[in-house]
Amino acid sequence: MSVIGQGIDRLDGRLKVTGQATYSAEHKLPRLAHGVMVLSTVPKGRITAIDSAMVKRMPGVILVLTHENAPRLPKPKEGGEGKTGGGEQSKPDQKKQPPNPKLSLLQDDRVQYNAQPIAVVVADTFEHARAAARSLQVRYAAEPAQLDFQQAKLRPRRPEPQPDRPPETGRGNAVRGLESAASRIDVTFTTPMENHNPLEPHATIADWQAEGLTLYDSTQNVSGVRKVAAQTFGIDVERIRVVCPFVGGGFGSKGTTWSHVMLAAMASRVAGVPVKLALERTQMYGPVGARPLTEQHLRLGASRDGKLLAVMHDTISSTSFVDDFVEPCTAVTRKAYASDSLQTSQRLATLNVGVPTYMRAPGESSGSFALESAMDELAYALDMDPVRLRLLNYAEKDPEKDIPWSSKSLRECYRVGAERFGWARRTAAPGSMRKGRTLVGWGMATCAYPANRKGAKASALINADGTALVRSGTHDLGTGTYTVMTQVAADALGMPVSTIRFELGDTRFPEAPVSGGSQTVASVGPAVYQAATAARDKLIATALGDSASPLHGLTPADIEAVDGWLRAKADPQRREAMGAVVARNGGKPIGAEASADQGDEKKRYAMQAFGAVFVEVHVDPDLGTVRVPRVVGAYGVGRVLNSKTTHSQLMGGIVWGLGMGLMEKTEMDWRFGRAVNANLADYHVPVNADIGDIDITVVDEHDPHINELGTKGVGEIGITGVAAAVANAIYHATGKRIRDLPITPDKLVV
Incomplete structure (x- = not known):
């Protein structure tokens, strides 16, 4: 009986409830120092002075890192300014920004938003570091900031096109459809800025040694952090290791690599000791993203019998002068209902705030609020049951891609x-x-x-003691990845769940995509299944070619793997323990690695x-x-x-x-x-x-x-x-x- 689908308990649950699960700020390293970020207190301007001399004399202080003494990072490629449309805002000049413009890495004296990282204080204890950081005196030459969404939206900016997130879409003639509709809805919805509040705040331990950099980071993307670090510091990606066995919640905020990660690495390099930098709760508001403000204009038109004749959804969302983020509110509208006429647009209103980011169901959560509320208003206008209205406009196929x-x-x-x-x-x-x-x-x-689904890799090893080790560089955000991947491996290997160890959260393991967009199971699951199946098949081939095995002489089609045994389908008593096959053939684990890549399915099917x-x-x-x-x-x-x-x-x-x-x-x-x-x-x-x-x-x-x-x-x-x-x-x-x-x-x- 397949273990897939069964509601088995979380395999990592005992570690968590007994405090044995090691989160990013809990790794023990010798000579570990503590870093605390200092954040700006103005939304725009220049730093004119930082009085670090007094702070350096405080107890336990090892380093005060500011724009005046921070290591100079490799310059990014000379890039042009963002494209503009008529009457729309121009994108800020990013020539002086680091390779990843989201990062504030103390390369100049510019302040672009309130709560921007402007210094890091490193000390022998957290208490000393915090006291010193709070004593750091900073003076600014403040400049006028754009903080009025209503004003900013008067000069909206067209975002750069992204895969599956075009700035505007259309089919049919929505204006004509609206004019011919018997019932019309013309309404505007707003959603506020919202902040992620995982129980585990963002935290990084950076250990920069001669041989390379190790980052213990609370992240949804160990491979992404590794690549950003390599780009930021201009070093070979192979010299960087990122480790994250447990994440205490992320919800999208930890899918992006933020400034504190690279600042911890810079501090470790300069101070010559490992540095732990854990954000305080108040520091989770500003430098690590948030759901942006949105204003959504919905116009719906329907015939008397409830058929949608026109759907128009125009969204303006807030973004930052530091870098762009688009809240794709129209994504759900483009596919939700069967209407021959549809028009959507996405625009940006730029503010002096931190860069927004993904927050659980970005676009779909805020966009569905507007669309589904408008559909309810239309149902009342038509005097129709809201469920019936939706069934009348049920999309039997993807109305956007047909x-x-x-x-x-x-x-x-x-x-x-x-x-x-x-x-x-x-x-x-x-x-x-x-x-x-x-x-x-x-x-x-x-x-x-x-x-969603992306390419992923996994490995599987069958050991001589009858256990298996399966690995992938994916993540468990508290969602159950450890458990479900063990179930997938158990099913493919034909072994009990109790004999399988699944490891994740390390760039030394086969690469997996970011754990965001609800794609981990759909991406990593097939890779685990393929790797485990390939390892099992290798084991079967080894047994069949071994004259000492009771299965010798049979064909692969004659064999099944059940509960840790290889056995003949026609005669289940003719069997051998899987570990025994490995042990008799040298004891070296038998394994395989697999890469599960998405083919052209998304071109043929809407998922x-x-x-x-x-x-x-x-x-x-x-x-x-x-x-x-x-x-x-x-x-x-x-x-x-x-x-x-x-x-x-x-x-x-x-x-x-x-x-x-x-x-x-x-x-x-x-x-x-x-x-x-x-x-x-x-x-x-x-x-x-x-x-x-x-x-x-x-x-x-x-x-x-x-x-x-x-x-x-x-x-x-x-x-x-x-x-x-x-x-x-x-x-x-x-x-x-x-x-x-x-x-x-x-x-x-x-």
Whole structure:
């Protein structure tokens, strides 16, 4: 019986709950010193003076690294300025920036945003380093900063085209379709800046020795960090090792290599000792990215019977003068519904803030809020059930590329979700459902996220003691990678899970892509499966060619690997332990390495995960407080590798979606461009008391095209649609349509 799909417990769970899991800041190195970053306190200007002399005399201080004494890094290639369109902002000159423009590496005195790294203090203890960093006196020549999104959006900039993220798209004639529509929706939605708050803040230990650089970094991309370090310092990539066996949450923020990683390496090189640089919670707001502000203009037009005649989605998102990041809000709209006429655009409003970055379901979470809220408004305009409207416009194939889906179970998700929620009992009129004085609202939304996949490598070794070692340079962000990859290897090898050790998080292992975009399982899983299968086949060939084996003389087709044994299919008693084959043939492990690359499947099939989410809200009519007693979600995500971790990931996404809809917002003092709620006390996220019942169903779905395992990612689809479903439920309860997140009580009592 296949172990794939079984809900086995997390294999790394015991290490974590007993404190034995080693996170990036916990590696023990001799002579380890501690670094603390100093961040700018103005949003734009120049540093005119840094009084480091006094700080250098403080107890335990080893080094004060500033732009005045930092090593000069290799100059980047001379690059032109960004292309511009008529009336659009020009991209900042980046000729003086380091090779990766996101990085602030003390190469000049320029300040481009508040909380930009401007110095690193290194001392013998963290306490000494922190005290010294807080004593560092910095003077600035401040300059006028652009911190007004409303002003910045008046001069929007067209982003550079990216794969699958064009600045604008179109099909048919959306303007004409809108003019001919019987019902029209023309609305604007906004989402705020939001910050990642993983329990483990960003942290790096850098150890620069003569032979090379070792980085113990909390990252979602060990190979990416390695390449950025090689580029930044101009050294051979083979001289760099990046290690990350455990990540205490990332959610996209650790998919990018940020300044502190390279600053730790620079400090180690100058100080001559290993340096640990762990960000304080307040330093997580600014220099390590955030979800950007968005303003989304949605126009929908439909015939009297509910057919979409036009879809127009125009987005402006905030970005930075340091480097660009595009929040691809229109990505979900381009594929969501069957409409012959569609038009989308993405533009940027540049501010003096830190570079935005990926945050769980970037684009799809914020974009689905706007699209799915607008679809609900259209359903009311048509006097039509919201589920029926979506079914009327169901996309049987990818409407953007006009190719079939690799698999799609969204109809079943609507059916199962509606049945489990009891949607048929809903009365349509806003304010028509109550529980005593409490207003009750029911809302729903479609969920969608791309089924991403990239090339990955893995290795597998079968040992003489009957165990196996499987490796890949991937990551476990708390999502269960250790466990599901062990399950995949066990299935391919024909060995018990307990006999297999899966190792990850090291650039010495076969290379894997960034653990982002919900692609780890779909990318690394096939590589693990292929490597394990190849190792098993080598073992079988060894046994068949060994005259001392009871299987000698049979063919590979005659053999099966079951529970750690090779045995004849026709006569299961004719068998041999897998370890015994290795031991008798010299004892050297028998293994293989595999590279699982995506072919041309994405050219022939559109790959997407889908779902439907239903939410009930209770609203206090006097106080405007919102409670969510229950959520029902149904998802089609291909083959499930572990039912328990899949359920956990989808639940976590739903919880985050509730936070996005009702709580999350980085409160900025826009006079100075600095977050004022940069802590877990004031930056509100859901806690246990905020969450009611969450009912999750994963429908059966077979996808023969995504990969040989038929599996899609589940890390991000759970958040999509939830904020919209909450907003739609609140409208159903109150008759108030809130188009600006988060939906806080003040917006409901006005």
